[in-house]
Amino acid sequence: MTLLELHGVAKRYREGQLERVVLREVSLRIDAGELAMVWGVRGAGRSTLLRVAAGIEAPDEGVVRFEGRELSGHGGDVLGAGIGYCQKLLRGGSQLALEVVTMPLLAAGVSPACARTRACEALERAGAPGCATLRAASLDTAETVRVALARVLAHDPRLVVIDDPIQGVDLFERDGILALLRSLTGEGVAVLASTTDATGLAGADRTLTLSEGELRGPPQQQLAPVLALRRPAGWRASA
Amino acid sequence: MRAERDPQSAPMQSQVNWALLGLVIERPSYAYELAQRFDRTYAGVLTLSSVSHAYTALAALRERELIEELPGTRQGRQPKPHYRATAKGLDGYGQWLVAQLDEDLRRQRLFILSLATFTRDPQTALELLARYEQACLEEARGTPIAPRTAQHTGVCAGGAPELAARLAAEESRLAVGAKLAWVEYARRELMALPGARVAAR
Numbered sequence: 001m002t003l004l005e006l007h008g009v010a011k012r013y014r015e016g017q018l019e020r021v022v023l024r025e026v027s028l029r030i031d032a033g034e035l036a037m038v039w040g041v042r043g044a045g046r047s048t049l050l051r052v053a054a055g056i057e058a059p060d061e062g063v064v065r066f067e068g069r070e071l072s073g074h075g076g077d078v079l080g081a082g083i084g085y086c087q088k089l090l091r092g093g094s095q096l097a098l099e100v101v102t103m104p105l106l107a108a109g110v111s112p113a114c115a116r117t118r119a120c121e122a123l124e125r126a127g128a129p130g131c132a133t134l135r136a137a138s139l140d141t142a143e144t145v146r147v148a149l150a151r152v153l154a155h156d157p158r159l160v161v162i163d164d165p166i167q168g169v170d171l172f173e174r175d176g177i178l179a180l181l182r183s184l185t186g187e188g189v190a191v192l193a194s195t196t197d198a199t200g201l202a203g204a205d206r207t208l209t210l211s212e213g214e215l216r217g218p219p220q221q222q223l224a225p226v227l228a229l230r231r232p233a234g235w236r237a238s239a
Numbered sequence: 240m241r242a243e244r245d246p247q248s249a250p251m252q253s254q255v256n257w258a259l260l261g262l263v264i265e266r267p268s269y270a271y272e273l274a275q276r277f278d279r280t281y282a283g284v285l286t287l288s289s290v291s292h293a294y295t296a297l298a299a300l301r302e303r304e305l306i307e308e309l310p311g312t313r314q315g316r317q318p319k320p321h322y323r324a325t326a327k328g329l330d331g332y333g334q335w336l337v338a339q340l341d342e343d344l345r346r347q348r349l350f351i352l353s354l355a356t357f358t359r360d361p362q363t364a365l366e367l368l369a370r371y372e373q374a375c376l377e378e379a380r381g382t383p384i385a386p387r388t389a390q391h392t393g394v395c396a397g398g399a400p401e402l403a404a405r406l407a408a409e410e411s412r413l414a415v416g417a418k419l420a421w422v423e424y425a426r427r428e429l430m431a432l433p434g435a436r437v438a439a440r
Contacts, residue, residue, distance in 0.1 A: 021437060039376075039379075039419060041420065041423055130283070158432060172387050173387075175384040175385050175386040175387065176386045176387065178384045178386070179384055179386040182384070190330065198379060198412065198415055198416030198419045199412040199413060199416055199418070200379075200411070201379035201382075201412075201415070202379060202382040202383065202384045202408070202412050203380075203382065203383060203384040204379075204380055205380075206380070207376040207377070207379050207380040208376070209376065209419065209423075210423075211423055211426060212427075216369065216372065216373075217373070217376060
């Protein structure tokens, strides 16, 4: 089932008098339970692609749909409900990792007891139960990524979006992070990730490169054209 | 009159012979067991046509004094002569291993020179480059990940075959990474050629 669709997406930034094209005609479909990895050098547009895919930034052209709904105008809702955009930078370095994971749940109105339970479960799921009582500032890079993922997983997303999850991660810890992302797909969660380190492409369901804003992938992985379906006038969802 | 060429002085070309020498270095043994180990170790990379191929290869290694028979192992009704590597064999094997790098570089250079013949036709070069990139992405996708667990703390964690698999996978991943970075560089160079940008879009 298609979870996320990007169709003909373009993104431009103004830099003084100049306009920089960061994404050109990007089309991509991510199915439920699929792990898609995008490789690109610095400045290729990876982070922009992920922010647009997560609905954090609106495209200048094209459409982004999550579960059939266009993201522009629904970004806030969808981010909370279905898309987990993983920010690796953990604010509140003096906080315990458990608190880092719990706080967004409390902010979303979850009761303290329930939030704590869900945070503990998420840390377990992210392979970081031992980090719960450690201060965020004391975590190493791999642990930070796991806690950041736990913070997202606590909201039971259907799509996890993460930028460069293995950047700065110890060589022997790297595949543990990739295996964690892989394990999420086994639970039906789709993962869209980027990497500057091509070793991170190993084991992905779909591997793509982003070069000067253009997304490329092997032909057999290329996707059928996305057809925009319009609901007929007077259409109503059945009960 | 031309001098007779000594076949033993010529470099040993057979990959099978060198691979078998590696197994003898790993653990001295007899032909049948070496053939079995060969099949397990080099499955999908090198093949022995039959067990007798192992006997032929061992004979060639012995003639070149890269291995020698272990004394006292050619006894009994069914003698199983065991072989071990000589100092010459150890040294030669090391040199052959390092020479593989030259072979890799030669193959890569051949590819690049072949691609460079299309610089007058940037569109074709870019298309070939795109296909090469796609092959790299497929290779990357097919490479397994190997998360290390608590049991991977030993010197030879998981045993030699598992360690060899991890080392091979890592080498492959790093090599693909270097190739993708090179593709990015080459694409920019080709795009800078007159007419290429129009052709590529």
